Amino acid sequence: MRTLTRHEKKLTLFLAFAVLAGIHLLGLKFLLSWDQANRRDVVQKRDELEEARGWMEQKAEWEEKSAWLEKNLKTVPTENPAPALQKKSQSAATAAGLKIEEQTLQAPRPGVACTVVSNRMRLTGSLGQFIQWAGQLYQPESGVALTLLNLKLSPEPPKMVGEAEVGQFFRTSKE
DSSP states (O other): OOOOOOHHHHHHHHHHHHHHHHHHHHHHHHHHHHHHHHHHHHHHHHHHHHHHHHHHTTHHHHHHHHHHHHHHOBBSSSSHHHHHHHHHHHHHHHHTOOOOEEEOOOEEEESSSSEEEEEEEEEEEEEHHHHHHHHHHHHGGGEEEEEEEEEESSSSSTOEEEEEEEEEEEEEEOO
């Protein structure tokens, strides 16, 4: 085996420094990416904590609303409640002076906390009649509300054509 020349020794030394520098740079890159991931986790946890504190501040308000719903919303009756809702919305519409063009009962929409029974209607009348009808229908203690209202001017203004959905909310039974 021969000895290395002075030039070869310098090149070997440069190669060793380059390898060490590369290893150090890879280590720094790993540490910086690890630090960045930790910072992202800290920011995410801080945001979650702020959101949780916001919910905790509103806890009393939501408990009050939940208690009101528990007290006032009835459970879904055994007989179909849709015809009674349809009759209620029809009588309120005729009392307000609205003309019923068409109406359809919608299938009940079950949810996690409540079930909604609704009646979709197409009506014609004046804006005042629509307002009077909506006022008669809104009965929070019975869970009845106007869930959709879309008004357009009819071909003969001041009359309006409206598509509306009247819904009644029922609490789902806890099992």
